Amino acid sequence: LPVKMIFRRTTFIPGVPRLLSHPPRRVAPPPQQSHTVTTGYAECLSLLRPRFAYGYRVHDNCERRAHFDAGEYVQQWGDAGAKNNFCLYKMGCKGPMTYNNCSIIRYNEGTNWPIGAGHGCIGCSELGFWDRYAHERPLASADIHAAGPFGLGIESSVDKFGVGLLAATGVGIALHAVLSATAGRHDRPGDADLTGGE
Known part of the structure:
Protein backbone atom coordinates (compact mmCIF):
# COMPACT_ATOMS: atom_id res chain seq x y z
CA LEU A 1 0.00 0.00 0.00
CA PRO A 2 1.21 3.51 -0.73
CA VAL A 3 1.97 5.68 2.30
CA LYS A 4 -0.81 8.05 1.19
CA MET A 5 -3.37 5.25 1.59
CA ILE A 6 -2.13 4.29 5.08
CA PHE A 7 -2.60 7.81 6.44
CA ARG A 8 -5.89 8.48 4.69
CA ARG A 9 -8.35 10.07 7.05
CA THR A 10 -11.38 8.03 8.05
CA THR A 11 -14.79 9.62 8.45
CA PHE A 12 -17.65 7.98 10.34
CA ILE A 13 -21.09 8.80 8.92
CA PRO A 14 -24.03 7.16 10.71
CA GLY A 15 -27.45 7.68 9.15
CA VAL A 16 -25.95 7.38 5.65
CA PRO A 17 -29.16 6.73 3.66
CA ARG A 18 -30.64 10.06 4.73
CA LEU A 19 -27.40 11.97 4.16
CA LEU A 20 -26.86 10.51 0.71
CA SER A 21 -30.35 11.55 -0.33
CA HIS A 22 -29.22 15.19 -0.21
CA PRO A 23 -27.01 16.67 -2.94
CA PRO A 24 -23.65 17.96 -1.61
CA ARG A 25 -24.70 21.61 -1.97
CA ARG A 26 -27.52 20.96 0.52
CA VAL A 27 -25.48 18.87 2.97
CA ALA A 28 -22.49 21.10 3.69
CA PRO A 29 -22.69 24.85 4.31
CA PRO A 30 -20.14 26.98 2.39
CA PRO A 31 -17.49 27.17 5.18
CA GLN A 32 -17.32 23.38 5.44
CA GLN A 33 -17.37 23.04 1.65
CA SER A 34 -14.37 25.35 1.37
CA HIS A 35 -12.54 23.35 4.08
CA THR A 36 -13.19 20.17 2.14
CA VAL A 37 -12.06 21.71 -1.16
CA THR A 38 -8.92 23.23 0.41
CA THR A 39 -7.73 20.22 2.43
CA GLY A 40 -9.40 17.37 0.59
CA TYR A 41 -11.08 16.23 3.81
CA ALA A 42 -14.25 17.16 5.62
CA GLU A 43 -13.66 18.91 8.94
CA CYS A 44 -14.36 16.27 11.58
CA LEU A 45 -15.52 16.27 15.17
CA SER A 46 -14.09 14.12 17.96
CA LEU A 47 -15.95 10.97 16.83
CA LEU A 48 -14.62 11.37 13.25
CA ARG A 49 -18.03 12.57 12.14
CA PRO A 50 -18.05 15.46 9.64
CA ARG A 51 -18.90 18.80 11.22
CA PHE A 52 -21.21 19.81 8.37
CA ALA A 53 -23.59 16.95 9.20
CA TYR A 54 -23.12 16.38 12.94
CA GLY A 55 -22.04 19.75 14.31
CA TYR A 56 -25.58 20.80 15.23
CA ARG A 57 -27.89 19.60 17.97
CA VAL A 58 -31.31 18.87 16.48
CA HIS A 59 -32.99 20.52 19.48
CA ASP A 60 -31.26 23.89 18.95
CA ASN A 61 -32.78 24.48 15.50
CA CYS A 62 -36.17 22.86 16.10
CA GLU A 63 -39.25 24.96 15.37
CA ARG A 64 -40.82 23.62 18.58
CA ARG A 65 -37.91 24.74 20.80
CA ALA A 66 -39.80 27.76 22.15
CA HIS A 67 -42.48 25.42 23.49
CA PHE A 68 -39.80 23.34 25.24
CA ASP A 69 -38.42 26.50 26.88
CA ALA A 70 -41.95 27.50 27.91
CA GLY A 71 -42.67 24.08 29.43
CA GLU A 72 -45.41 23.31 26.88
CA TYR A 73 -45.40 19.63 25.92
CA VAL A 74 -47.60 17.21 24.02
CA GLN A 75 -48.91 14.90 26.76
CA GLN A 76 -50.78 12.45 24.52
CA TRP A 77 -51.01 12.00 20.75
CA GLY A 78 -53.91 14.08 19.42
CA ASP A 79 -54.33 16.32 22.48
CA ALA A 80 -54.52 20.12 22.39
CA GLY A 81 -50.73 20.35 22.74
CA ALA A 82 -50.24 18.24 19.61
CA LYS A 83 -52.68 20.44 17.70
CA ASN A 84 -50.78 23.55 18.82
CA ASN A 85 -47.39 22.07 17.82
CA PHE A 86 -46.06 21.89 21.38
CA CYS A 87 -42.74 20.18 22.13
CA LEU A 88 -42.64 16.41 21.58
CA TYR A 89 -40.01 15.66 24.25
CA LYS A 90 -42.46 13.95 26.62
CA MET A 91 -43.63 11.78 23.73
CA GLY A 92 -40.13 10.37 23.30
CA CYS A 93 -38.38 12.93 21.05
CA LYS A 94 -34.60 12.49 21.17
CA GLY A 95 -33.80 15.92 19.67
CA PRO A 96 -32.05 17.24 22.81
CA MET A 97 -29.60 14.29 22.72
CA THR A 98 -29.09 14.05 18.94
CA TYR A 99 -26.48 15.80 16.82
CA ASN A 100 -27.41 16.04 13.15
CA ASN A 101 -28.44 18.62 10.57
CA CYS A 102 -31.98 17.31 10.03
CA SER A 103 -33.54 20.42 11.55
CA ILE A 104 -31.60 22.60 9.11
CA ILE A 105 -31.71 20.78 5.75
CA ARG A 106 -34.81 18.63 6.38
CA TYR A 107 -35.79 15.70 4.15
CA ASN A 108 -36.86 15.44 0.49
CA GLU A 109 -35.01 18.54 -0.66
CA GLY A 110 -36.06 20.55 2.38
CA THR A 111 -39.76 19.69 2.25
CA ASN A 112 -40.23 18.51 5.82
CA TRP A 113 -38.76 16.34 8.57
CA PRO A 114 -40.20 14.07 11.32
CA ILE A 115 -40.75 16.80 13.93
CA GLY A 116 -42.37 19.04 11.33
CA ALA A 117 -44.71 16.16 10.49
CA GLY A 118 -45.65 15.71 14.16
CA HIS A 119 -43.36 12.88 15.27
CA GLY A 120 -40.35 13.25 17.53
CA CYS A 121 -36.74 12.73 16.51
CA ILE A 122 -35.66 9.12 17.03
CA GLY A 123 -31.94 9.88 17.26
CA CYS A 124 -30.98 7.63 14.34
CA SER A 125 -27.57 9.26 13.85
CA GLU A 126 -26.36 8.71 17.41
CA LEU A 127 -23.90 6.03 18.44
CA GLY A 128 -25.67 3.04 19.91
CA PHE A 129 -28.96 4.04 18.27
CA TRP A 130 -30.32 0.50 18.10
CA ASP A 131 -29.66 -0.16 21.78
CA ARG A 132 -30.39 3.26 23.30
CA TYR A 133 -32.87 5.10 21.10
CA ALA A 134 -34.61 2.67 18.74
CA HIS A 135 -37.52 1.97 21.08
CA GLU A 136 -39.75 4.95 21.64
CA ARG A 137 -40.36 5.51 25.33
CA PRO A 138 -42.94 8.22 25.98
CA LEU A 139 -42.04 10.42 28.92
CA ALA A 140 -45.51 11.83 29.60
CA SER A 141 -45.28 10.96 33.29
CA ALA A 142 -41.72 12.27 33.61
CA ASP A 143 -41.08 15.17 35.94
CA ILE A 144 -39.54 17.63 33.49
CA HIS A 145 -38.74 21.12 34.68
CA ALA A 146 -38.85 23.88 32.08
CA ALA A 147 -36.42 26.73 31.85
CA GLY A 148 -36.98 29.67 34.16
CA PRO A 149 -37.08 30.11 37.91
CA PHE A 150 -38.44 27.14 39.83
CA GLY A 151 -39.06 25.26 36.55
Whole structure:
Protein backbone atom coordinates (compact mmCIF):
# COMPACT_ATOMS: atom_id res chain seq x y z
CA LEU A 1 0.00 0.00 0.00
CA PRO A 2 1.21 3.51 -0.73
CA VAL A 3 1.97 5.68 2.30
CA LYS A 4 -0.81 8.05 1.19
CA MET A 5 -3.37 5.25 1.59
CA ILE A 6 -2.13 4.29 5.08
CA PHE A 7 -2.60 7.81 6.44
CA ARG A 8 -5.89 8.48 4.69
CA ARG A 9 -8.35 10.07 7.05
CA THR A 10 -11.38 8.03 8.05
CA THR A 11 -14.79 9.62 8.45
CA PHE A 12 -17.65 7.98 10.34
CA ILE A 13 -21.09 8.80 8.92
CA PRO A 14 -24.03 7.16 10.71
CA GLY A 15 -27.45 7.68 9.15
CA VAL A 16 -25.95 7.38 5.65
CA PRO A 17 -29.16 6.73 3.66
CA ARG A 18 -30.64 10.06 4.73
CA LEU A 19 -27.40 11.97 4.16
CA LEU A 20 -26.86 10.51 0.71
CA SER A 21 -30.35 11.55 -0.33
CA HIS A 22 -29.22 15.19 -0.21
CA PRO A 23 -27.01 16.67 -2.94
CA PRO A 24 -23.65 17.96 -1.61
CA ARG A 25 -24.70 21.61 -1.97
CA ARG A 26 -27.52 20.96 0.52
CA VAL A 27 -25.48 18.87 2.97
CA ALA A 28 -22.49 21.10 3.69
CA PRO A 29 -22.69 24.85 4.31
CA PRO A 30 -20.14 26.98 2.39
CA PRO A 31 -17.49 27.17 5.18
CA GLN A 32 -17.32 23.38 5.44
CA GLN A 33 -17.37 23.04 1.65
CA SER A 34 -14.37 25.35 1.37
CA HIS A 35 -12.54 23.35 4.08
CA THR A 36 -13.19 20.17 2.14
CA VAL A 37 -12.06 21.71 -1.16
CA THR A 38 -8.92 23.23 0.41
CA THR A 39 -7.73 20.22 2.43
CA GLY A 40 -9.40 17.37 0.59
CA TYR A 41 -11.08 16.23 3.81
CA ALA A 42 -14.25 17.16 5.62
CA GLU A 43 -13.66 18.91 8.94
CA CYS A 44 -14.36 16.27 11.58
CA LEU A 45 -15.52 16.27 15.17
CA SER A 46 -14.09 14.12 17.96
CA LEU A 47 -15.95 10.97 16.83
CA LEU A 48 -14.62 11.37 13.25
CA ARG A 49 -18.03 12.57 12.14
CA PRO A 50 -18.05 15.46 9.64
CA ARG A 51 -18.90 18.80 11.22
CA PHE A 52 -21.21 19.81 8.37
CA ALA A 53 -23.59 16.95 9.20
CA TYR A 54 -23.12 16.38 12.94
CA GLY A 55 -22.04 19.75 14.31
CA TYR A 56 -25.58 20.80 15.23
CA ARG A 57 -27.89 19.60 17.97
CA VAL A 58 -31.31 18.87 16.48
CA HIS A 59 -32.99 20.52 19.48
CA ASP A 60 -31.26 23.89 18.95
CA ASN A 61 -32.78 24.48 15.50
CA CYS A 62 -36.17 22.86 16.10
CA GLU A 63 -39.25 24.96 15.37
CA ARG A 64 -40.82 23.62 18.58
CA ARG A 65 -37.91 24.74 20.80
CA ALA A 66 -39.80 27.76 22.15
CA HIS A 67 -42.48 25.42 23.49
CA PHE A 68 -39.80 23.34 25.24
CA ASP A 69 -38.42 26.50 26.88
CA ALA A 70 -41.95 27.50 27.91
CA GLY A 71 -42.67 24.08 29.43
CA GLU A 72 -45.41 23.31 26.88
CA TYR A 73 -45.40 19.63 25.92
CA VAL A 74 -47.60 17.21 24.02
CA GLN A 75 -48.91 14.90 26.76
CA GLN A 76 -50.78 12.45 24.52
CA TRP A 77 -51.01 12.00 20.75
CA GLY A 78 -53.91 14.08 19.42
CA ASP A 79 -54.33 16.32 22.48
CA ALA A 80 -54.52 20.12 22.39
CA GLY A 81 -50.73 20.35 22.74
CA ALA A 82 -50.24 18.24 19.61
CA LYS A 83 -52.68 20.44 17.70
CA ASN A 84 -50.78 23.55 18.82
CA ASN A 85 -47.39 22.07 17.82
CA PHE A 86 -46.06 21.89 21.38
CA CYS A 87 -42.74 20.18 22.13
CA LEU A 88 -42.64 16.41 21.58
CA TYR A 89 -40.01 15.66 24.25
CA LYS A 90 -42.46 13.95 26.62
CA MET A 91 -43.63 11.78 23.73
CA GLY A 92 -40.13 10.37 23.30
CA CYS A 93 -38.38 12.93 21.05
CA LYS A 94 -34.60 12.49 21.17
CA GLY A 95 -33.80 15.92 19.67
CA PRO A 96 -32.05 17.24 22.81
CA MET A 97 -29.60 14.29 22.72
CA THR A 98 -29.09 14.05 18.94
CA TYR A 99 -26.48 15.80 16.82
CA ASN A 100 -27.41 16.04 13.15
CA ASN A 101 -28.44 18.62 10.57
CA CYS A 102 -31.98 17.31 10.03
CA SER A 103 -33.54 20.42 11.55
CA ILE A 104 -31.60 22.60 9.11
CA ILE A 105 -31.71 20.78 5.75
CA ARG A 106 -34.81 18.63 6.38
CA TYR A 107 -35.79 15.70 4.15
CA ASN A 108 -36.86 15.44 0.49
CA GLU A 109 -35.01 18.54 -0.66
CA GLY A 110 -36.06 20.55 2.38
CA THR A 111 -39.76 19.69 2.25
CA ASN A 112 -40.23 18.51 5.82
CA TRP A 113 -38.76 16.34 8.57
CA PRO A 114 -40.20 14.07 11.32
CA ILE A 115 -40.75 16.80 13.93
CA GLY A 116 -42.37 19.04 11.33
CA ALA A 117 -44.71 16.16 10.49
CA GLY A 118 -45.65 15.71 14.16
CA HIS A 119 -43.36 12.88 15.27
CA GLY A 120 -40.35 13.25 17.53
CA CYS A 121 -36.74 12.73 16.51
CA ILE A 122 -35.66 9.12 17.03
CA GLY A 123 -31.94 9.88 17.26
CA CYS A 124 -30.98 7.63 14.34
CA SER A 125 -27.57 9.26 13.85
CA GLU A 126 -26.36 8.71 17.41
CA LEU A 127 -23.90 6.03 18.44
CA GLY A 128 -25.67 3.04 19.91
CA PHE A 129 -28.96 4.04 18.27
CA TRP A 130 -30.32 0.50 18.10
CA ASP A 131 -29.66 -0.16 21.78
CA ARG A 132 -30.39 3.26 23.30
CA TYR A 133 -32.87 5.10 21.10
CA ALA A 134 -34.61 2.67 18.74
CA HIS A 135 -37.52 1.97 21.08
CA GLU A 136 -39.75 4.95 21.64
CA ARG A 137 -40.36 5.51 25.33
CA PRO A 138 -42.94 8.22 25.98
CA LEU A 139 -42.04 10.42 28.92
CA ALA A 140 -45.51 11.83 29.60
CA SER A 141 -45.28 10.96 33.29
CA ALA A 142 -41.72 12.27 33.61
CA ASP A 143 -41.08 15.17 35.94
CA ILE A 144 -39.54 17.63 33.49
CA HIS A 145 -38.74 21.12 34.68
CA ALA A 146 -38.85 23.88 32.08
CA ALA A 147 -36.42 26.73 31.85
CA GLY A 148 -36.98 29.67 34.16
CA PRO A 149 -37.08 30.11 37.91
CA PHE A 150 -38.44 27.14 39.83
CA GLY A 151 -39.06 25.26 36.55
CA LEU A 152 -42.14 27.28 35.72
CA GLY A 153 -41.28 28.02 32.09
CA ILE A 154 -40.50 31.35 30.49
CA GLU A 155 -44.04 32.68 29.99
CA SER A 156 -45.14 31.32 33.34
CA SER A 157 -42.15 32.97 35.00
CA VAL A 158 -43.06 36.34 33.50
CA ASP A 159 -46.64 35.97 34.74
CA LYS A 160 -45.52 34.91 38.21
CA PHE A 161 -42.99 37.75 38.31
CA GLY A 162 -45.69 40.27 37.36
CA VAL A 163 -48.05 39.01 40.06
CA GLY A 164 -45.21 39.00 42.59
CA LEU A 165 -44.21 42.54 41.65
CA LEU A 166 -47.82 43.70 41.94
CA ALA A 167 -48.14 42.06 45.38
CA ALA A 168 -44.85 43.62 46.55
CA THR A 169 -46.03 47.03 45.34
CA GLY A 170 -49.29 46.63 47.26
CA VAL A 171 -47.42 45.66 50.43
CA GLY A 172 -45.09 48.65 49.95
CA ILE A 173 -48.01 51.07 49.57
CA ALA A 174 -49.76 49.64 52.64
CA LEU A 175 -46.55 49.86 54.69
CA HIS A 176 -46.01 53.44 53.54
CA ALA A 177 -49.58 54.35 54.53
CA VAL A 178 -49.16 52.83 58.01
CA LEU A 179 -45.81 54.54 58.59
CA SER A 180 -47.15 57.87 57.31
CA ALA A 181 -50.17 57.65 59.63
CA THR A 182 -47.93 56.81 62.58
CA ALA A 183 -45.50 59.61 61.76
CA GLY A 184 -48.44 62.01 61.27
CA ARG A 185 -49.56 61.53 64.90
CA HIS A 186 -46.18 62.69 66.19
CA ASP A 187 -46.26 65.85 64.09
CA ARG A 188 -49.50 67.30 65.62
CA PRO A 189 -49.21 70.75 67.30
CA GLY A 190 -49.94 69.52 70.85
CA ASP A 191 -47.29 66.80 70.72
CA ALA A 192 -44.39 69.24 71.13
CA ASP A 193 -45.28 69.78 74.84
CA LEU A 194 -45.13 66.06 75.51
CA THR A 195 -41.65 65.72 74.11
CA GLY A 196 -40.20 68.64 76.03
CA GLY A 197 -40.15 71.11 73.18
CA GLU A 198 -41.43 74.71 73.08
